[in-house]
Structure formats: C-alpha cells, structure tokens
Amino acid sequence: MLDVEAALAWARSEVGDIPKDAAEEIEQHASTQYVTLGNIHELEKVSEHETMALVEALARVSGKGGAYVHLGATSSDILDTAAALQMRDGMRIIQAKLDALEGVLLDLSRKYRDSLMIGRTHGQHALPMTLGLKFAVWLREVGRHIERVNQCSARLLVGKMSGAVGTMAGLGENARQIQELVMSRLGLKAADVTSQIVQRDRYAELVCVFAIVASSLDKFATEIRNLQRPEIAELAEPFQEGRQVGSSAMPQKRNPWRSENISSLARIERSLVSPALESIVTWHERDLSQSAAERFVIPESFIVLDHMLVSMVRILGDLRVDERQMAENLMRFKDPLMSEAVMAALVKKGLPRQEAHRLLQQLNAMARKDGRPFREILAANLEIAKYLGKGEIDAALDPKAYLGASAELVDAAVEKATAERRARGLIS
Numbered sequence: 001m002l003d004v005e006a007a008l009a010w011a012r013s014e015v016g017d018i019p020k021d022a023a024e025e026i027e028q029h030a031s032t033q034y035v036t037l038g039n040i041h042e043l044e045k046v047s048e049h050e051t052m053a054l055v056e057a058l059a060r061v062s063g064k065g066g067a068y069v070h071l072g073a074t075s076s077d078i079l080d081t082a083a084a085l086q087m088r089d090g091m092r093i094i095q096a097k098l099d100a101l102e103g104v105l106l107d108l109s110r111k112y113r114d115s116l117m118i119g120r121t122h123g124q125h126a127l128p129m130t131l132g133l134k135f136a137v138w139l140r141e142v143g144r145h146i147e148r149v150n151q152c153s154a155r156l157l158v159g160k161m162s163g164a165v166g167t168m169a170g171l172g173e174n175a176r177q178i179q180e181l182v183m184s185r186l187g188l189k190a191a192d193v194t195s196q197i198v199q200r201d202r203y204a205e206l207v208c209v210f211a212i213v214a215s216s217l218d219k220f221a222t223e224i225r226n227l228q229r230p231e232i233a234e235l236a237e238p239f240q241e242g243r244q245v246g247s248s249a250m251p252q253k254r255n256p257w258r259s260e261n262i263s264s265l266a267r268i269e270r271s272l273v274s275p276a277l278e279s280i281v282t283w284h285e286r287d288l289s290q291s292a293a294e295r296f297v298i299p300e301s302f303i304v305l306d307h308m309l310v311s312m313v314r315i316l317g318d319l320r321v322d323e324r325q326m327a328e329n330l331m332r333f334k335d336p337l338m339s340e341a342v343m344a345a346l347v348k349k350g351l352p353r354q355e356a357h358r359l360l361q362q363l364n365a366m367a368r369k370d371g372r373p374f375r376e377i378l379a380a381n382l383e384i385a386k387y388l389g390k391g392e393i394d395a396a397l398d399p400k401a402y403l404g405a406s407a408e409l410v411d412a413a414v415e416k417a418t419a420e421r422r423a424r425g426l427i428s
Contacts, residue, residue: 005058006027007181012072022068034058072171072178080159088187099424113411132410162196195282200280239320262311262312265304265307346360363378
C-alpha cells in the first residue's frame, strides 16, 4: 500500500499536479521504516478505517509532502493495486513450482516410456499400458495448468487509480495519464475501466483456476494411493527407512500420508470457489460484502496450493516404482486382459465383431467360474479354433504387442512439453 501511495505521488508530480519535492518526501518516507504497523494500528483504533490510518501515518512523517498524500485516490485504488502486487509475487511462486512439477513428470515420462503395467478402468483390469503413458497424461495436464495460470495472470494482475466510482474525477484532467504512470512505475497493467473496485471476476478466475490445479494434484495423489495398496504395490511414496514411522501402533505400516494430505487440502482449495464467485456480486459501484471473505480466500488459495505443489514434487521426485511387481501383476492377469486383442484377431479372420465379443464374454465367464486359465479355455473352444491357431492365440495374448501408439504418444507429449519449456526460457 505504501508503494502504491508513493507511485501516486510521483505520478502526480510528473504531470505537474503537485510539487516535485513533495512527491520526493512522500516517496522517501513510504516504507515501514517510517510508517510502522504500530503507528497504523493506533490510528486505526480512532478512525476504524485501515486505509485512512495508513494515509495519516504516512502524511505525518512526510513533512510538507504530507499535504498531498492520497490526493485524488480512494481506498480501493490503494487496496486493489496493492493486492495485485502481492498476487504478482504469489503467482511467480506458483508458476515456478508448476514448472518444477512439469520437469519431474517430464523425467518420469521418459524413464518409464516402455514400462508395462495393467491399465485399469472402474477399478478393474482393462488393457495393458505403460507407466510412461500414465505420466505423459499427467505431464500434459500440468502443461495446460501452466497455460491457464499464465493466461489468468494477464487478466488478474491489474491495478486502478480511478477514484470513488471509477470516473477519475479526483485526479483531474491528467487522470488517465496518472493511472498509466502509476501502473508503469509498479510494473502492473492498468485496468481498462472499473467501478470503485477492480471487478472481482478477475479474482474469481484465479481461485477457480487454482481449484482446477488442486483437483489434478488430488487425482495424481489418489492414483498413487491406490497403486500403493499391498494388493497392487506398483507405486509408493518415498519412505525413509530407519527414520520414518508409518503408524504408532503397527510397525509394518507405510501410509501414503503425503498423498492423503494433498487430497485433503484439495477439498479446502475447491471450497474457496463458492465465496470467490459470490464476491463478483456487489451493490452498485461497490460494497464491502466481498472484502472480509477475500482476505481469507485469496491468501489461503495461494498458501494451500503452494503446499500441495511442494508435496507433489517431493512425492514424484522420489517415487518408488516397482517394475517387477508391475510385471508380475500383468503376467498374473494378462490373458483375460487381452480379450480385446483376441477379438481383433478373430474379426481380422472373418468372425463378425459382435459375435466375437459375445463369444469372448462367455469364455471369460467360463474361465472365472471353472477356475481355469483363459488361454486354456480359448485353445479348447471349437469356434475359436475355426479362426485362430495356437500360435495366433499366443500372439494375441502377448501384452507387449498390444500397446498401440503408446511409445509415440509419450514421445509426442515429451516433445511438446519440452518445446513449451524452451519457449518459457527453462531450456536453452
């Protein structure tokens, strides 16, 4: 707020509205070295107005320049522009941590490009896939979030110097020039037109975007939690042997608590969307109905997401991947998993697709009921034998031969992410 007051005084002196030496006095004293929180709190006890308390405190220490402090401005000019400065710093932190998360996922996508695992839908075995493809999906999701945050920043980081109802009357004939000078000095864009406040659709977009990012982190965390279950045991959070404790009661426990923490905090992040949206609504040119809420909502949305990103980078950066267990799980259940491949082979040999589907559904049910291997059921079926020999059945049941374009898809995702990082100056 002091930076904004100093920029306003400087801009007014630049257009000749106030003496240069007055502006210099204000600029020199617009710091917490001279205007302390204690000063402001004491004055606020009297005025019950935070901005006026700051203005009075600054005026008292600025000598003759004190007569010009806050000239032509309204509280929201100072508060909203100061909020933009804070959010700019916050966005830089979030952007850097999203960049770090993308970098970790880039490495994981490359490393596990060809690592076979079971792909699951509805919590059930579906088809073979690669772990690299799973990470590539997450990689591009984070890339979209980086794009969203950057686009949101362009709309979010604006200030205003337009007075009590947005007319700029208090700034006189040089009003628009003064606003441009103030924002240029502060490194912000000027809002094109405002009421007494910067319109809260900008802030609501921020909170919504952050909630979307948090939901993706929740999704990643939930997948890690599921794959860490002992029945699957393919991925696991980092665990410090000999130091870390999973449970105070059960020595064997290695709980995915960081992932659970991310999922828990995502609920808080999403809960901030409703008050942010409601804060768009104001009476006439402004009221205070959004003020108290956004003092919680905006800082909290930054702080919670920041912590979630730090946790996810830590988890993925030292993720335990058990490729042996992935292979064992796949080989244990691979034959039923390959039903679609067998169906494709049958159709290629002339059996209508729907008939092949019905037949394989029946044979899978028979294998489950009788407790017999699916391969054995296939080999013994006379209808299958009309179309496929033993070698063709074996070929159709090979999971390595049924990965489609997985490798190319991973490569394309990695290439695109790398190009985007290069464009952002992260890669030379």
